Amino acid sequence: MNTLTKYAFFTMDIESFYDTSCVRKRNPKRIGNNCYDGVENYLNILDKYNIKSTLFTVDSSLDDNVDTLKNAIENGHKVSLHGYLHDSILNIDNEEFEDKLVKAKNRFKDILNIDVEGFRAPMFKINNYKLNIIKKHFKYDSSALYNTNKLDELKSYKELNDNIYTDNLFYEIPPTSFKGSNIGGGAFMRLTPWVIMKHKIMKYLKNHNSYVFYIHPFELSKSKKPNIKIFNPLDIIYLKANFKSYPKKIEWLINYLKDNRFEFITIEDYIKKATA
Numbered sequence: 001m002n003t004l005t006k007y008a009f010f011t012m013d014i015e016s017f018y019d020t021s022c023v024r025k026r027n028p029k030r031i032g033n034n035c036y037d038g039v040e041n042y043l044n045i046l047d048k049y050n051i052k053s054t055l056f057t058v059d060s061s062l063d064d065n066v067d068t069l070k071n072a073i074e075n076g077h078k079v080s081l082h083g084y085l086h087d088s089i090l091n092i093d094n095e096e097f098e099d100k101l102v103k104a105k106n107r108f109k110d111i112l113n114i115d116v117e118g119f120r121a122p123m124f125k126i127n128n129y130k131l132n133i134i135k136k137h138f139k140y141d142s143s144a145l146y147n148t149n150k151l152d153e154l155k156s157y158k159e160l161n162d163n164i165y166t167d168n169l170f171y172e173i174p175p176t177s178f179k180g181s182n183i184g185g186g187a188f189m190r191l192t193p194w195v196i197m198k199h200k201i202m203k204y205l206k207n208h209n210s211y212v213f214y215i216h217p218f219e220l221s222k223s224k225k226p227n228i229k230i231f232n233p234l235d236i237i238y239l240k241a242n243f244k245s246y247p248k249k250i251e252w253l254i255n256y257l258k259d260n261r262f263e264f265i266t267i268e269d270y271i272k273k274a275t276a
């Protein structure tokens with residue numbers, strides 16, 4: 001594999017609006033809109049540019065998205081696992097975690113007829129114990145946002161490309177952070193003043209050869225979000241601000257990556273290439 005090639009990875013974490021941390025902690029009745037229409041809206045943007053994505057899906061969101069995911073797989077997108085529930089995996093003992101991980105993986109195999117290759121932890125919460133369990137069942141993990149230097153498991157890995165680590169059997173490919181700040185998408189890209197975010201991304205891409213983007217369905221949903229009573233001002237901003245401009249930001253990012261000769265690839269296809 002040519003290590004000089006620049007790679008861009010687009011990913012989505014498919015979870016219900018009710019699994020957004022600040023909603024979930026209030027435990028509202030799940031009787032309204034999950035905002036899954038954001039998955040189609042995301043894929044429509046990528047289709048314009050013929051970009052294939054990895055869709056990290058929570059097991060509890062699988063049943064509501066089967067048709068969308070089957071179509072996506074047929075169109076060259078990949079589906080990986082984003083937990084069996086959208087809870088921190090750090091709060092669960094290792095045996096139970098492994099058991100549920102395997103069950104979820106088998107369910108994806110049964111329903112979507114795919115071998116799930118990767119895992120991204122809910123809220124990017126990961127530690128060495130859990131990473132070692134993930135390693136037993138998957139080809140890669142995408143959870144170590146900001147964290148790569150704190151995980152012992154990764155210390156012996158080589159950096160194959162910027163922020164892509166491997167021991168030749170297993171890979172760690174988290175969303176992109178630069179000098180301790182998240183420039184890979186999610187609410188950070190949505191809420192940070194765009195001139196600042198743009199500047200950071202451009203500065204990073206000037207001398208780095210890989211970039212990993214992530215987003216959630218509710219951030220691209222055009223349907224009405226459930227009205228949850230929330231009074232914390234930061235949570236209100238998180239749930240209500242800057243949705244309309246997000247598609248334009250994504251298209252700017254795609255065009256900027258294209259202009260700078262990044263190749264768009266799924267994490268799964270990148271690993272296939274790297275191990276060929």
Ligand SMILES: [Zn+2]
Nearest residue numbers: 013015122123
């Ligand atoms: Zn998530």
